[in-house]
Amino acid sequence: MSQKNSLKRAEARLGFIFILPSLILILSIIIYPLCYNIYLSFHKVALNPLKTPKFIGFSNYLTLFSDGEFLKSLMLTFLYVIITVATSTTVGLLVALLMNRKFKGRGIARSLVILPYVAPVISLVFVWQYMFNGIYGVVNYAAVDKLQLFNAAPAWFDHPVLSMALVILFDTWRVFPYSFMMILAALQAIDESLYEAAMIDGAGAWKQFWAITFPEILPVISSLVVLRAIWNFYKFDDVYLLTKQVPIMGVYLYQTAFSVYDFGLAAAITVALFIIVMTFVLFVRRKVNRI
Amino acid sequence: MKKKILSSVIVVVMLLSISLTGCSTTPSTTPTTTPTTTPEGTSEPAKTVTIEFIHSQPEEERVTAIQKNIDEFVAKNPGIEVKQVPVPEDSYMTKLTTLISSQKLPAIMESNIDWGRLLNSEGVLDTKAHTEIITGKGKDSFFKGALEILQAPDKAEYIGVPVSGWVAGIWYNKALFAEKGLEAPTTWANILNAAKALNDPANKKYGIVFATEESDFTEQTFTQIALSNNAELFDADGKPKFNSPEMKEAIQFYKDLYKYSPQGSNGVTQVKDAFVGGNAAMGIYSTYIMGALYEQGMADKIGFTVPENKSAAGFGMLTTLAISNMISPEEREAAKKFISFMLEKQSNIAWLHMSPGGANPVLKEIASDEQYKSHELLKAFGETSSKVPEAFNELKMLGFQNGKSHPKMGNITAKLVIPKALNAILVQNANIDKEIEKAQKSMEQIVNE
Incomplete structure (x- = not known):
């Protein structure tokens, strides 16, 4: 009996030694920065490390929550995340279903679809800005000069609603290939015999989609939604480069804290965002686990 | 037993590899001893000071032009090595702030009025060294406004040494x-x-x-x-x-x-x-x-x-060269020599001709110099330039x-x-x-x- 226990203890020790490197990695690159960030959020932090951070209690949090722009930005971010995640996943799903069918030139078509995702953001932003330019942009040339839909070129990236619509469109267009690739991989893993059996039972394409395809790809879609929601919650680059009229959370964070190197306030904002995102992730995980 | 030894060896190797991966090579800003050839041709060990010069001019032709200046400086100043670190302009300040946080700011930084104000407020500039360089060159050598605007808000020193500017x-x-x-x-x-x-x-x-x-x-x-x-x-x-x-x-x-x-x-x-x-x-x-x-x-x-x-x-806006206060006295002296060299006629004109028209002289003698004005672009603009x-x-x-x-x-x-x-x-x-x-x-x- 005691020999058995001793063996178990030895195995447990060996197991612990094996996970030790991973544990050290997690502690050093996740837990330590997280704790340090919380520590910074209670201090006024200078850029120069030789100047000691000054403890200011909840001052950074009070500044943050008393700023009406923060709540406005938070609401705008939720709206942006919900719409972009829904549209990019839906478009990705539809294109994946199309590309899963056999047709001539499918290989080339699949490669072309992923182009927006692999091109550098900055070059895409420039292309879009040129497309919507009031003097020589192709969009205004078509909509104003040729089709005469407007009297003058609309302020595409200056009107709050138009610019919100455009950054959503940009994100959907840029990231749907990611959803497409993930869903396509899941579609290709579905056993063909399931469809054959469904056809014998007289199920049509619509029925087959809801009874076979959708349940099979649902885990992938769930993961996509969670990942995309987290990524878009912190979105900064393309929105900031395209317009200054959509102050989503990444932009707010940059403008409020990083542009003036107020790292204490920046830390407080990231702590608040971390709590929001973790609540969302835990909520979604619980929901997914029930499925 | 063998199993235990094997697993222990694996763990030690893994930990070592992680710790080695985490170790980065520090910039070679510390004085090193290497053989230097004296003018007489005899080889003897002497101290070589290596300083880094970080700037936001990563375009190939500009890096080549800066390197040419560095090579000429090094040839005239045995015992000093200058290593240029080109960084794209859009990530330049991020790079500088990271280097400040890790206390590894290079000896010389390209800066301007706005960046200089920030670096000065963080207390990472050697404003005294800048003043010594400017005084050495002679305050009257510079356009008046160029120097005035670079004065530190709290003392009679400068937040950088102007080398060019745009209008x-x-x-x-x-x-x-x-x-x-x-x-x-x-x-x-x-x-x-x-x-x-x-x-x-x-x-x-x-x-x-x-x-x-x-x-x-x-x-x-x-x-x-x-x-x-x-x-x-x-x-x-x-x-x-x-x-x-x-x-x-x-x-x-x-x-x-x-x-x-x-x-x-x-x-x-x-x-x-x-x-x-x-x-x-x-x-x-x-x-x-x-x-x-x-x-x-x-x-x-x-x-x-x-x-x-x-x-x-x-x-x-003025482009300046600034010296960090995170360096040794030997590096400080080497940085001062290099910036003074950049204010000399040939090297300053070479710097200005990297972006003719855009970068303009802040030294009076260069503004009226025929060699400076001989660039095709400047000649094309005539009186305007x-x-x-x-x-x-x-x-x-x-x-x-x-x-x-x-x-x-x-x-x-x-x-x-x-x-x-x-x-x-x-x-x-x-x-x-x-x-x-x-x-x-x-x-x-x-x-x-």
Whole structure:
């Protein structure tokens, strides 16, 4: 009996030694920065490390929550995340279903679809800005000069609603290939015999989609939604480069804290965002686990 | 037992590899001992000091030009090695702030007035070393305005050593002005009159184009308009006065001009494209537009003026070389020698010719030097290019009053208070008084922080 226990203890020790490197990695690159960030959020932090951070209690949090722009930005971010995640996943799903069918030139078509995702953001932003330019942009040339839909070129990236619509469109267009690739991989893993059996039972394409395809790809879609929601919650680059009229959370964070190197306030904002995102992730995980 | 030994060995190897991966090589800024060949040809061990020079000029031809200067310096100064670290401009400040945080700031940094203010407020600059270099060269060698604007707010020292600079102003198409019999756009009345006369939006031709987006560019452009109306940002006690009548007049003038400009948030790309592309008769831009105008064969067709109302307002930005205070005394001396070398005629001209027209001399002797003026681009602009450096004599900036920079000006600029107000008034058509008061309150808040 005691020999058995001793063996178990030895195995447990060996197991612990094996996970030790991973544990050290997690502690050093996740837990330590997280704790340090919380520590910074209670201090006024200078850029120069030789100047000691000054403890200011909840001052950074009070500044943050008393700023009406923060709540406005938070609401705008939720709206942006919900719409972009829904549209990019839906478009990705539809294109994946199309590309899963056999047709001539499918290989080339699949490669072309992923182009927006692999091109550098900055070059895409420039292309879009040129497309919507009031003097020589192709969009205004078509909509104003040729089709005469407007009297003058609309302020595409200056009107709050138009610019919100455009950054959503940009994100959907840029990231749907990611959803497409993930869903396509899941579609290709579905056993063909399931469809054959469904056809014998007289199920049509619509029925087959809801009874076979959708349940099979649902885990992938769930993961996509969670990942995309987290990524878009912190979105900064393309929105900031395209317009200054959509102050989503990444932009707010940059403008409020990083542009003036107020790292204490920046830390407080990231702590608040971390709590929001973790609540969302835990909520979604619980929901997914029930499925 | 064997199993235990094997697993222990694996763990040790893994831990070692992780710890080694985490160790980065520190920049070689510490003095090292290497054999040096003396002028007599005998080889003997001597101390070699290696310093790093970080700059935001990563283009291949500029790196080559800088390296040529470095090679010449090193040949004249045995015992000193200079390693250049080119960083793209958009990530330059991020790189510098990271280096500050890790206390590994290189010996020499390319800087400018705005960055210099920030670095100085963080206490990472050796302002005494800068002053020693400038005094060594002779204060009278520099254009007056160039030195004044670089004075530290709290002491009689400098936040960098100027090596070049750009100037902003109104570029205008001389042929279009002549066609309509218009006077050069120097005064506010002339500018507004010309913008109105040359505006033809139906044919995508505009009177003027200038910055309106929420960025530094808009603040820089507006600075000229404000200062030409003697509209200062602070009163004698250092309190903001963005709501002064002079400032409101300047904003109103900026708004009046916007009627004859392409609509929307215009930034660097839009302004440059509209003017160089011939869609705007006037453009407010820096001397960095000269390269594009030259390439389009427009050099002799373009005029340059500085706006004037109650006074003329030359606005520009200085490129400086700054020394970090995170280095050893040997490195400090080597850095001083290198920057002094960069102020010598040959090396300074080589630096200026990296971006001819854009980078202008801050040293009087270089501005009038035939070798400097012999560059094809500068010759093509003729009188215009020789007039530009003179603007450094009367260089003005918002927040720089009575020979001192306001300590919070950097924060006001970084928070884009002025560009946000102007964008709201011009592009979003917001109420001018409300936006001015909003910006005034933001500035008061920043100053009282």
